Amino acid sequence: MAKNTEYILQLLIEYGMATPEQIASARAESEASGGVIDVIGMLKKMNIIQEGDLLAMLAQQYGMEVIDLKNYEIPDEVIKSLSADMVTKYKVIPVMKNDNVLTVAMSDPSDMETLDTLRYYFGSDVEAVVASEAQIQNAIDRYYRSSAENIKGVLGEIDEDDLPENARMDNTSNIGTAEAAEDDDAPVIRLVTMLIIEAYKSKASDIHFEPMEKHYRVRYRIDGSLREVPGPPKYLQASFTSRVKIMARLDITEKRIPQDGRIQVRVGDKDIDLRVSSIPTVHGESVVMRILDKESIQLDIPKLGFYPDDLEMITKFINLPNGVFLVTGPTGSGKTTSLYAFLNTINTVARKIITCEDPVEYQLPGINQVQVDRHVEMTFAAALRSMLRQAPNIIMVGEIRDVETAEIAINAALTGHLVFSTLHTNDAPGAITRLVDMGVKPFLVATALRAVMAQRLLRRICPNCKKPYTPTRSEIKLLGLTPEYLANHQFYKGTGCKKCGRTGYKGRIGIYEIFEVTEEIGRLIFAHQPSGVIRAEARKNGMRSLRDDAMRKTEAGISTLEEVILVTMMDEN
Numbered sequence: 160m161a162k163n164t165e166y167i168l169q170l171l172i173e174y175g176m177a178t179p180e181q182i183a184s185a186r187a188e189s190e191a192s193g194g195v196i197d198v199i200g201m202l203k204k205m206n207i208i209q210e211g212d213l214l215a216m217l218a219q220q221y222g223m224e225v226i227d228l229k230n231y232e233i234p235d236e237v238i239k240s241l242s243a244d245m246v247t248k249y250k251v252i253p254v255m256k257n258d259n260v261l262t263v264a265m266s267d268p269s270d271m272e273t274l275d276t277l278r279y280y281f282g283s284d285v286e287a288v289v290a291s292e293a294q295i296q297n298a299i300d301r302y303y304r305s306s307a308e309n310i311k312g313v314l315g316e317i318d319e320d321d322l323p324e325n326a327r328m329d330n331t332s333n334i335g336t337a338e339a340a341e342d343d344d345a346p347v348i349r350l351v352t353m354l355i356i357e358a359y360k361s362k363a364s365d366i367h368f369e370p371m372e373k374h375y376r377v378r379y380r381i382d383g384s385l386r387e388v389p390g391p392p393k394y395l396q397a398s399f400t401s402r403v404k405i406m407a408r409l410d411i412t413e414k415r416i417p418q419d420g421r422i423q424v425r426v427g428d429k430d431i432d433l434r435v436s437s438i439p440t441v442h443g444e445s446v447v448m449r450i451l452d453k454e455s456i457q458l459d460i461p462k463l464g465f466y467p468d469d470l471e472m473i474t475k476f477i478n479l480p481n482g483v484f485l486v487t488g489p490t491g492s493g494k495t496t497s498l499y500a501f502l503n504t505i506n507t508v509a510r511k512i513i514t515c516e517d518p519v520e521y522q523l524p525g526i527n528q529v530q531v532d533r534h535v536e537m538t539f540a541a542a543l544r545s546m547l548r549q550a551p552n553i554i555m556v557g558e559i560r561d562v563e564t565a566e567i568a569i570n571a572a573l574t575g576h577l578v579f580s581t582l583h584t585n586d587a588p589g590a591i592t593r594l595v596d597m598g599v600k601p602f603l604v605a606t607a608l609r610a611v612m613a614q615r616l617l618r619r620i621c622p623n624c625k626k627p628y629t630p631t632r633s634e635i636k637l638l639g640l641t642p643e644y645l646a647n648h649q650f651y652k653g654t655g656c657k658k659c660g661r662t663g664y665k666g667r668i669g670i671y672e673i674f675e676v677t678e679e680i681g682r683l684i685f686a687h688q689p690s691g692v693i694r695a696e697a698r699k700n701g702m703r704s705l706r707d708d709a710m711r712k713t714e715a716g717i718s719t720l721e722e723v724i725l726v727t728m729m730d731e732n
Contacts, residue, residue, distance in 0.1 A: 163269040164198060167217070171208065174216050181207050210291050214266075218289040221268040226254060228264060228294040233302060237261075243303040245280065249273045252290075252298040259283045264290040264298075301360060347398045350391060351406075355433070355448070357388065359426045361660070364450060364491070368403065370396055370443035382618050382667050383491065386660065400437070400444050407435035415439055422448070434518065451520055458503040458523075463496070464669040466711065469703075472673050473612070477501045482609035483572045485559075487584045492615050493669055494581045495520055498555055501579060502526060505553065514555040515542040531557070539564045547571055556580040562598035569599065572607040586705070587613040587674035588694040591684055605676070605684040613672040615726050617709055617718045620651055621659035625716070628652040634720045637728075638710075651716045668717060670708040670726070675700075 171177040177185075185201040202208045218225045233254055240253045240261050251273065255262040263277060265287050277285045354377060358366045363379035368390075370376075377390030391399050404411045407420030422433040432451040437444050461470060476484050484501075486494045499521060502512055506525050514523075517531035517539070527549070529542050539556055540563040546554055547567075558581045559565045572578045584590050590611040594604050627649055630640065653663025674697050676684075683693050698704070706727040712718055 163267075166269060167199060170216065170220060171202075171213075176212060176216065177202060177207050181205075210293075214289050214291060217268050221289075223268050224288045226264055226288045226290050228252070228254075228290050228298050231298075233298070238302050240281065241277070243299075245277070246299050246303060249277065250292065250295060250299075251277070251287075252295050252302070254288065260286060262286045262288060264288050264295055266290060266292040266295055297360070300356070347391075347395060347402055350395075351399065351402050354388075354390070355424065356426055358448075359431060359450060359452070362666075366448040366450070368399065368446040368448075370440060370445060372442055375399070381660065382662075382664055383616055384618075384662070386662075396443055400446060403435065403446050403448070404437060407433075409435070409437060414444055458500050460500045460504055463493075463500055464712070465671065466708075469671055469673055469708075472610075472675070473501070476610045476675075477505055477577075479577055479609055481572055481575050481577055483568060483578045483580070483607050484609055485580055485582050485590050485611045487582045487587060487590050487611060487613045488615060489583065493667075494614065495557075497612070497614060497669070498579055498581070499523060502553070502555060510552040511550065512553040512555070513546045513549055513551045514557070515539055515546060516555075516557040527551075540567055543567045543571070547576075551576065553577045554579070558582070559594075559597075565594055565597055565599045566603070569603050569607040573603075582611075584613070586694065587611040587672045587702075588697055589613075589690050590674075591693060592690040595684075595687075601684050601687055605681040608676045608684075610676060611674045613674070613705060615670050615705055615709075616667040617670050617712060617726055618664035618722050619666040619668055619717055620719060621653040621656060621663055621665040623658045623665075624654045624656040624663060625651050626654050630720050634724065637724050638720060648714050649716075650713065650720060652719050652721070663719075664722070668712060670705050670712065672703065672705045672708065674702055 168177075168182055171182070172179060181202070182198065185205060185207065186198050188205070189196055189198045189201045196204065199208075199213070203210060203213075214225050217223075231254065233252070234256075237253050237256045240256055241251070241263075246252055249265075250267075251263040251265045253261055254264050260283065261277075261281050263285060265273065266289070267273075268287060268289050274285055274287055354366065358379050361379055361381055363381050364383075365380045367378040367380070367385065368375070369378065370393075373393060375390055375393050375396045376387060378385045378387050380386075401411045404418070404420070406422045409418045409420045417436065417438040419437075420435045422435060424431055424433060429452065434449040434451060435446065436449075437446045439445075460473065465473060486497050488494050502514070503523060506512055506523070508525075511527070512525075513527045513529065515529045515531060519528045519530050522528065529537075529546065531537055531539060531542060539558070539560060543554070543556060543564060544567060554568070554571060554576055556564065556568055556578065559568060568578045568580055582590050582593055584593050588611070591604055591608070594608075595601055628651065630645065630650055634640075635645070653659060653665075655661040655663045659665040677700060679700075680693060680696060683696060694702075704727075706723065709718065709723040709727055713720060713723055
């Protein structure tokens with residue numbers, strides 16, 4: 160890490176952060192590694208010192224501040240102050256420019272030689288703040304290098320006639336750090352690592368590795384939309400797939416059946432999980448990695464995108480003493496996130512909460528979470544029966560897939576439990592039809608069901624390139640907008656910029672349709688009325704549709720009319 164290693168080691172002793180014996184042990188381990196990891200790096204690896212404590216100590220010693228670059232946005236004009244060659248060579252990143260003073264982040268504040276060189280290059284004063292080496296490298300990759308450039312550089316190192324037969328057999332990877340780069344020398348390994356890092360930085364929800372007839376396609380799903388990125392050539396397909404399967408502890412010799420696995424990786428200073436699925440196709444095995452960032456899940460209900468009136472209804476339903484509350488929507492619509500936020504809100508010492516999930520995506524403190532495992536006949540229904548013997552107050556079933564699970568959940572609600580679950584339907588009232596079609600008796604549905612919430616995810620306009628715009632004739636016609644309505648509302652659209660990948664969108668927000676089972680609705684269910692009649696009654700009682708909620712958020716400048724049409728067209732039809 161540092162050029163003045165011995166001085167820093169002495170400081171660690173003076174500050175009581177390490178003993179001479181511990182440093183001697185780390186030095187011996189460093190020498191045994193052939194110097195691949197220096198003494199300070201070995202102290203970190205042995206958990207004798209922590210990166211944050213070391214940075215704080217060095218910053219105090221040299222009178223500098225510590226900066227967290229994880230969510231720090233650096234303006235383009237500041238980035239242009241130093242060239243890519245300079246930041247790569249000296250391992251610094253410019254973070255601020257005030258008048259004629261440039262502030263750079265560096266991991267080694269004792270390196271005065273680098274500061275003097277930068278002052279000469281910049282032609283003015285240069286000040287320093289302290290950041291971790293991993294964060295600085297991530298910032299350099301983000302602001303100075305494109306994915307295409309990185310991948311092209313790695314591919315240039317690969318000889319088609321001299322490919323590695325297999326990748327290393329480790330299941331937990333430490334990626335996004337200098338140490339990892341030294342460990343992962345094989346180009347195929349580094350290419351897989353690079354694509355995972357780029358996907359994480361792009362806030363992708365999953366990565367798709369797809370063998371085509373003449374090429375190997377890689378796509379990221381970002382804000383619900385797939386985007387193709389530069390990938391490996393076709394001849395690397397077998398080596399690439401083998402590397403991913405080895406990381407996920409899958410059988411690389413079995414290529415005829417689907418397989419599922421899991422990878423735990425560390426990108427920079429964050430731990431993320433990758434759920435891996437492989438399936439044989441005509442041109443080879445297709446592999447999908449779903450990225451689960453433990454720190455990104457939103458467990459605060461107001462931040463999910465509820466307006467105050469909807470939030471009031473949700474708060475009422477999740478605090479009921481018993482009954483069934485369903486969340487509906489297609490795969491990837493945020494149902495699990497909503498349920499986790501509900502459970503997190505009502506999770507108190509006075510309540511026992513048990514969940515049954517397939518899979519357990521995020522671990523919630525204070526909640527008992529059960530993993531479904533069909534290999535040992537631990538199905539949703541079997542787990543649900545056993546959970547009821549645990550005397551819970553609140554139960555969450557990952558998904559109601561069959562009549563057995565549905566009936567057990569409803570009986571649990573009728574015996575004093577509050578039950579949360581999900582269902583795949585297009586709208587909220589459609590959940591009633593789905594349950595009845597499964598074989599649940601209408602009187603049970605009418606008695607136990609308290610509410611259903613349908614949801615979708617609407618892409619947000621990128622705030623960096625957001626501009627007013629006039630709706631097109633097609634949008635006006637499809638949404639039925641009147642001249643009076645158009646005269647009273649201003650609409651916005653993203654023009655596309657570097658920060659949003661030229662799409663005009665960055666991030667997503669939920670839109671919701673909340674359906675309460677009132678006494679009149681209960682009578683309609685009991686009378687076997689069709690979904691359309693039930694929906695009409697709910698609308699008469701004030702239920703807001705998905706499109707209504709989407710339009711509210713578009714009128715507020717959060718999303719676009721184009722996105723409203725794309726997300727809600729099928730529901731309105």
